[in-house]
Amino acid sequence: MIKVSPSILSRDFTKLGAECDRIVKAGADMIHIDVMDGNFVPNITIGIPVVADLRKVSDAFFDVHLMIDRPDRYVKRFCDAGADMLTFHYENYGSDEDRIKVINAVKECGKKAGISIKPATEPEKLFSLLDKVDFVLVMSVEPGFGGQKFKEHTPDTIAKIKKYADKIGKTDLMIGVDGGINAETGTLCKNAGADVLIAGSYVFGSRDCAAAIASLK
Numbered sequence: 001m002i003k004v005s006p007s008i009l010s011r012d013f014t015k016l017g018a019e020c021d022r023i024v025k026a027g028a029d030m031i032h033i034d035v036m037d038g039n040f041v042p043n044i045t046i047g048i049p050v051v052a053d054l055r056k057v058s059d060a061f062f063d064v065h066l067m068i069d070r071p072d073r074y075v076k077r078f079c080d081a082g083a084d085m086l087t088f089h090y091e092n093y094g095s096d097e098d099r100i101k102v103i104n105a106v107k108e109c110g111k112k113a114g115i116s117i118k119p120a121t122e123p124e125k126l127f128s129l130l131d132k133v134d135f136v137l138v139m140s141v142e143p144g145f146g147g148q149k150f151k152e153h154t155p156d157t158i159a160k161i162k163k164y165a166d167k168i169g170k171t172d173l174m175i176g177v178d179g180g181i182n183a184e185t186g187t188l189c190k191n192a193g194a195d196v197l198i199a200g201s202y203v204f205g206s207r208d209c210a211a212a213i214a215s216l217k
C-alpha cells in the first residue's frame, strides 16, 4: 500500500501542531518536514526546536527532509528532537565514505536513514548506497520551494532505482518522490515503483484534505 506524507511547508507556521493533527486524521501516513538552511537551498524554514515542539503534540511518524549543508553536524540533534526518518542529500558530499558516515549516524540513533537526489543527479550514482539506506527520496522539483511543476523524467528515475533494488534483493527499500505531486503525477510515480508520495500544495490546497490524500493512494 502506498504511503502519503503531506509536506507542512506551505502551512501557517503558527498552527503547525493543529495542522499535524488534522492531516493525520485525514489519513496521512507520515508528516514530511522540510528543513532548509538558506545555503544548500535558497530558502530558510524549520529547524530543530520546531521539530521538538511538534513531537510534544504529535505521535505521527516524522519524515524529516534535510536540505542543509553538512547534515552530519545535525543528525543526532534532529533524531533527539523527534525525527523518525532522516533524509539528507546525495549532493551534500563528494564521496560515499562521507555519505555512509551520515547513514550510520542516523542508524545509530535508531532511526530510518534516507538519501535524496536532486532532479539532475543520475539515479545510478545511488546504486552503491542502496543496500545501506531505508529510504530513497527522488526530488521531482528543484529543492527549495513548494508549489513547483513536476519534472517529467521523474518516473524513469524511480523505475531505475526500483529495478536495481529488486536486482540486489533489497525488497524493503522505500522509494519516495517529492515535488509537484497530485493525483495524476502521483499515479505515474506509483506505476514506476514509488512507495511514498510527498505532497504539499495538492493536499493542503484542496478543500477536502482527506479526499486529496485518498486520491493519492
Ligand code: DX5
Residues within 6 Å of the ligand: 007, 009, 010, 032, 034, 065, 141, 142, 143, 144, 145, 146, 147, 148, 178, 179, 180, 181, 198, 199, 200, 201, 202
Ligand atoms: C521542496 C520540498 C517539498 C515541497 C513539496 O523543496 O522538499 O517537500 O514542499 O511541495 P509541493 O507538493 O507543493 O511541490
Ligand code: ZN
Residues within 6 Å of the ligand: 007, 032, 033, 034, 065, 178, 198
Ligand atoms: Zn521535501
